[in-house]
Amino acid sequence: MGKGYLRLVAYLLAILLSALLFVGCTSDKKENDSEEQVSSENGNNVEQEQASGDSEKSENSEETVEPGWKKDTSPVTFDWYVHFSWYNYNWGETLISKYVQEKTGVSINFIVPAGNENEKLNTMIASNTLPDFVTLGWWEDGVRKMIDGGLVYSLNELADKYDPYFYEVASPQVLKWYEQDDGKTYGYPNFAVAPEDYDKYEKIPSNQTFVVRKDMYEALGKPDMRTPEGFLAALKAAKEKFPEVNGQPLIPIGLHEFTDTGNYSLESYLANFLAIPREKDGKLYDFREDPEYIRWLKTFRKANEMGLLSPDIFIDKRAQMEEKIAQGRYFAMLYQRTDFVAAQQALYERDPNSIYIAVDGPANSNLDPPKLAGPGISGWTLTMITKNCKHPDRAIRFVSYWLSEEGQRDMYLGRQGETWDIIDGKEQYLPEYAEMARNNREQFDKVVGQDPLWMLGNSLIQMRWAPEPGPAVRQLEEWTYGKAVSYAIYDNLIPPSDSEEGIIASRIADLWGQTLPKLLLAKSDEEFDQIYQDFLKKRAEAGYEKLLAWQMQKLEENKKKLGIK
Known part of the structure; x- marks a missing residue:
C-alpha cells in the first residue's frame, strides 16, 4: 500500500455524488419513515444519552470483556466509502465476506469514487451525505474537515455507550496517537505499528526496494550498484547488452510516477537508501539539503546525459508501469515491491529467471546500510463512523469485532x-x-x-x-528484513491545507514538483546547481522557515505522545 507505505500528499479529480449514496446503515432499505426517524434520533443523540446514561454505562461496564457484536447478529447493511478510485471489491462474493456476514449479520456496500477522490469526498462533506463508514488516508484533509464539521462520531463515546469491549481490542497507544485536542479519538487506522514493536518482532518488512531483473543482472556479473560509478556503469552495460526486450527498447531504470509534487523514488526512497537522518542538531533536516542526496541526484542527471533515463519514466502512470514490468522491460527499479506482485508473478510463470530481485542499491559515501521505512503508528488509512449512520451501536461493535484477534482471524483466514x-x-x-x-x-x-x-x-x-x-x-520481502525502521514520530507533519503553513507547504511541494524534472534534465552539473539554488531561494521566499517552525512544534507533540525525549 501502499505508507508505505507513502509521501503525504493529496491530488486527485471530481465527481458529484448525486443519488449513488443512501444515508444511513440499514438492515432493510425499505424501512418506513417512522422507523428511520427513531433509529436516526437514537444514533445522533449518543452524546446526550451518554451525559444522562450513567446507570446504563454502569451496566455496560460489567460486560467490558464480552464482545458487543454477539448481542445482535441480525442483518444490517453498512454503506462504506473507500477513498481510492482503484479499489474494487464486492462484499458477499468471496468466502471470507460470506462467512463474516453469516456470523455477524453485517453486509457491506462499498462505495468507490469513479473520478477525483477529493472532490467526491468534499461533495459528500458539503452536502452532509456521507455514508456510514469512511476510509481514507490518515493524512487527507478530509479527516480534519469531518472532525471539525462534527460529521463523525468519536470512537470513545460510541464505545462507552455501546461497546466497552472496544477498549479490550484497540491499542491504547494508537488511540492516544490519534487523540484530538478535545481528548477524543475519531478514527482508527489499519496496519499501525508502534516504534516499540520493532524491538519485539524480527520480521517487520519495508515496501521500499531497489530491484534488478535477475537474468540480466547475473549476465552482467552481478555489478555493485551502491556507488554512483557502479550504478551508471551497470545501467550502461545493461542497455548495451540488452538493447531490446521482445522487440521493445529496454528501460535501464524505472521509478515511481512523477506527480505535481515530485517522485517517491527520488525523494523518501532515495533518502532512506542513503540513510539520511530526519533530524540534525536538534532540528528537522530536509534530505534535499544533504550532500549525499545531491550527489545522487546528480548521478541521475548524469544518467540522463548518457541516455540512460527513458522519456517514458517522466510520463508513465502506474498502469503503464505495471504493463512494462510484466514485460520485463526495466533493468532496474527503485520501487515499491508490493506494487508489482501481479506483474512479478507473470514474469515468474514465463521464466523464473526473468523476475526482479532486490539488491543493494544507492548508498552513501560510507556505504552504510539503508534505513528503509517500515510501517508506522499512523498506519496507512483511517476509518471513521459518520453521524449519518442509523446504527452506530452495530457500527462500533463491528469495528471492535474486526480489531479483535477473532475478527482478524476471520477476515484473514475465513471459516475453519x-x-x-x-x-x-x-x-x-x-x-x-x-x-x-x-x-x-x-x-x-x-x-x-x-x-x-x-x-x-x-x-x-x-x-x-x-x-x-x-x-x-x-x-523481495525477505531482503527488507532488518532494514526497516520506524519513522512514526515524523508523521502528521503536514499542516492543514487551508492554514497559512499549509498554503506554504503546498507552494513548496508544487515548486519541488516543477524543479525535480528540471534537475534531472539539466545539461550539466553547473546548470543543475543553478536550478537547485533557485529552488532554495524560492522555497525561502515561500515561507519555509515558518513552515519548519510549525513542523518542529508538531514533532515535539508527536514525541510526547510516544513518550520519546
Whole structure:
C-alpha cells in the first residue's frame, strides 16, 4: 500500500455524488419513515444519552470483556466509502465476506469514487451525505474537515455507550496517537505499528526496494550498484547488452510516477537508501539539503546525459508501469515491491529467471546500510463512523469485532474447515488455498477475498497466519528484513491545507514538483546547481522557515505522545 507505505500528499479529480449514496446503515432499505426517524434520533443523540446514561454505562461496564457484536447478529447493511478510485471489491462474493456476514449479520456496500477522490469526498462533506463508514488516508484533509464539521462520531463515546469491549481490542497507544485536542479519538487506522514493536518482532518488512531483473543482472556479473560509478556503469552495460526486450527498447531504470509534487523514488526512497537522518542538531533536516542526496541526484542527471533515463519514466502512470514490468522491460527499479506482485508473478510463470530481485542499491559515501521505512503508528488509512449512520451501536461493535484477534482471524483466514484449519499445530490455510495464495494471488483474492479487506487490518496479528511468500516474491520481502525502521514520530507533519503553513507547504511541494524534472534534465552539473539554488531561494521566499517552525512544534507533540525525549 501502499505508507508505505507513502509521501503525504493529496491530488486527485471530481465527481458529484448525486443519488449513488443512501444515508444511513440499514438492515432493510425499505424501512418506513417512522422507523428511520427513531433509529436516526437514537444514533445522533449518543452524546446526550451518554451525559444522562450513567446507570446504563454502569451496566455496560460489567460486560467490558464480552464482545458487543454477539448481542445482535441480525442483518444490517453498512454503506462504506473507500477513498481510492482503484479499489474494487464486492462484499458477499468471496468466502471470507460470506462467512463474516453469516456470523455477524453485517453486509457491506462499498462505495468507490469513479473520478477525483477529493472532490467526491468534499461533495459528500458539503452536502452532509456521507455514508456510514469512511476510509481514507490518515493524512487527507478530509479527516480534519469531518472532525471539525462534527460529521463523525468519536470512537470513545460510541464505545462507552455501546461497546466497552472496544477498549479490550484497540491499542491504547494508537488511540492516544490519534487523540484530538478535545481528548477524543475519531478514527482508527489499519496496519499501525508502534516504534516499540520493532524491538519485539524480527520480521517487520519495508515496501521500499531497489530491484534488478535477475537474468540480466547475473549476465552482467552481478555489478555493485551502491556507488554512483557502479550504478551508471551497470545501467550502461545493461542497455548495451540488452538493447531490446521482445522487440521493445529496454528501460535501464524505472521509478515511481512523477506527480505535481515530485517522485517517491527520488525523494523518501532515495533518502532512506542513503540513510539520511530526519533530524540534525536538534532540528528537522530536509534530505534535499544533504550532500549525499545531491550527489545522487546528480548521478541521475548524469544518467540522463548518457541516455540512460527513458522519456517514458517522466510520463508513465502506474498502469503503464505495471504493463512494462510484466514485460520485463526495466533493468532496474527503485520501487515499491508490493506494487508489482501481479506483474512479478507473470514474469515468474514465463521464466523464473526473468523476475526482479532486490539488491543493494544507492548508498552513501560510507556505504552504510539503508534505513528503509517500515510501517508506522499512523498506519496507512483511517476509518471513521459518520453521524449519518442509523446504527452506530452495530457500527462500533463491528469495528471492535474486526480489531479483535477473532475478527482478524476471520477476515484473514475465513471459516475453519472451509478455507483453513490447524495443520502441524498451526492455524493456516488449507493446502489448496495456501498454494493459490502463493502462486495465483489474483485468483485467491477473487475466491477467498482476504487481501482487499484491509480497512482495519493488523499486520502484527496477521503475520502469524501468513503463508510463506511464493517463490516469485519471497526474496523481495525477505531482503527488507532488518532494514526497516520506524519513522512514526515524523508523521502528521503536514499542516492543514487551508492554514497559512499549509498554503506554504503546498507552494513548496508544487515548486519541488516543477524543479525535480528540471534537475534531472539539466545539461550539466553547473546548470543543475543553478536550478537547485533557485529552488532554495524560492522555497525561502515561500515561507519555509515558518513552515519548519510549525513542523518542529508538531514533532515535539508527536514525541510526547510516544513518550520519546
